[in-house]
Amino acid sequence: MLTLVLNTGSSSLRFALYDGSAPEPVTSGMAERLGTPGARLELDLPEQELEIDIPDELHEQALRLAISKLHEHKVLKQQPDAVGHRVVHGGEHFTAPALINDEALQIIESCNHLAPLHNPSGLLGIKVAQQIFPDTPQVAVFDTSFHQTLPEHAYLYAIPREFYSNHGVRRYGFHGSSHGYVAQAAADQLAFPIEQSRIISSHLGNGCSATAILNGKSVDTTMGLTPLEGLVMGTRSGDIDPGLLIFLGEQLNMSIQEISDLLNKQSGLLGLSGQSNDMRTCRKHADDGCHEAAMAVEIFCYRAAKSLAALTVATGGLDTLIFTGGIGENDFRTRARIMEHLQHLGLNIDPERNPNHGKNHRGVITCDDSPATAVVIPTREELMIARLTEQTLHG
Template sequence: MNDIRRDTPLSAGGSGDIPATPRASILVINCGSSSIKFAVFGARRETLIISGLAERLGSPEARMLWKIDGERHERSMPGADLEAALRAMLEVLPPNLQLLGIGHRVVHGAEEFSGSVLIDDAVLAAVERCVPLAPLHNPANLAGIRAARHVFPDTPQVAVFDTAFHQTLPRHAYLYAVPREWYTRDRVRRYGFHGTSHRYVSAEAARRLGKDPSEIGLITAHLGNGCSACAVDRGRSVDTTMGISPLEGLVMGTRSGDIDPALHEYMAARRGWDLPRIMRALNRESGLLGLSGLSNDMRTLVEAADNGNDDARLAIDVFCYRLAKAISALSAALSRLDAIVFTGGIGEHSPVVRARTAEHLHLLGVDLDPELNAANGEPETGRISKSGARTCLVIPTNEELMIARDTLSVIRNP
């Protein structure tokens, strides 16, 4: 096994400077039910040192894929669990790394957390209390944290929450029009997700515009297999499309997004389905996949539409219209709108989606430059809009880097 230093010179009770060693680094972990994504960043220059994925954990097909120094590698790990995967990851890290801390993505922090925190037993108990709000995600996040604490017992570990950025929503934005005790007793409210991505790209947009984040208003659209949009006013989230769960809001790869709640009763009566069956359909069989009957992958749908597939074309049209409708609605939350930002796999790489969405946004002054849009943005700024039109930008997200930054900040100032 490589010689990995797991200590940190930072004091446990106060701030400290980044150590002088060039090997000082932060490990980022994103743990799913049967996979772990990981990345290591240099603490000083934020350089990506290694990234990888351990997948199919707990099965005979378990394996680890990683990339370092531009080269891709693969290792079979039959039957490996989370802890075994973390120990295997240790063996492929560059020698003599000094791990200052480990940052964990945690999907749901409810109202318990408005920022990233140093993990201790009390934090773990609070994350556990949020499991009913994210039963598919938080248990896996907790399992990853516990495994990492066992493998790295002396390394500070930090929880970074998808929901935290949206804790600045005003009450009129996060409350649903349901009996008030649903909120006070059952915690029913809009929480929002993709917060780490929205926070990263909104700060990056301000930098590219030459503005301080506190001076501008933005709408950010994170578009991937999961999709959400966010109104960011002076660096703070003031409204977002996802709700108590990631099912609400935009059309997504396999999720329906917004629907009439009476649909549950209607489908139960029509098909005899119970609630879990209906929820499975809305989460896994809907969205682009359900509309097209073909795929949840936008690239596949664009190609199929170009070849005359009407269902694929319709799925894209619905996706783009609903996105434009949400962007228009979110503008009501802002005092000014300096730019619309596209990010995520679709947002960064689909000129077709951006162009079709823009066609519905003429009232906001959106007019894209076809050449810049086709190139996924001007090299320096990411601008895809025509001069004099509403500024639209394409900015690649970097949630792992944002988690690394938060981790370093928290361990320096616990």
């Protein structure tokens, strides 16, 4: 079965082509920093790598160009048998992957307000793929599905219960495909039974979340009703005092849409640094002496560490801490700073392994005698989506 996987994020587009049960894609690629002058498209073809500057281009143009290049280089010689899509929010409507039809599209669109940075771009990816491959079945795989095992005391907000009963207001959690994959990958790499484990998974990128995984099941997570709750992110504020919303409305006369744009698109690293939503750029400015950029990085690390420590309440302790996502996998300085805050949990960082991202050590970046283990696991959401797409179509 030839499966094309599309993972359309707020400022990025990942794609991969899988053939049958092979764990490695036939080809893959990524468009990042979309909508900015630095936008680029990278294609990992079987015999070469392509890098194409696409300044200011958005998701639709990037996807069309990627498909065109796959045809041009004869990587995609036939129509795929299926297209699998990452969709961030399924609300209470979807507790498992779903075959995409008109009804499913309408329901996904009805959840746009719950994930304003992601669901619209995910829908765009679906609609463009339907135009390019009109006769190919397409499946939506939801970030929220992995967190359906959250207990009631973890997913309910402390507001009148009628808001949950009548409107589905609750904590859903996101990055489910990523957390699910890296937890199992860590168990496989480190040879421990996931059914008897206490894992905290931290997905750190432009979007950030952490999840408490007890015996292989999600039992708590940092994101909530929307992907806005939790950690400091690229442009999202993460946790704030709810009273701030009242203050912005009453004292500054801001509309609901203006407040939404502020917290979703103008905050996080971007708002704190006044420079960029990209950790790499923030670090560069911090190294050059910019106080605001340096403080943005420090707040990012401190808030992440505080949330990771809090999640150990749900697991009753910590065996394994996982770093994944663009920042978690590649920025050893961020990992080191977060773990400095977490030494009381028994995480003794190895100063030689961490800068090498745990290479040659099964991804482990802690010392051999560390009471708890920290490990870098590259996320492979696309592989999980391909497998779930095939399961959905063929049972």
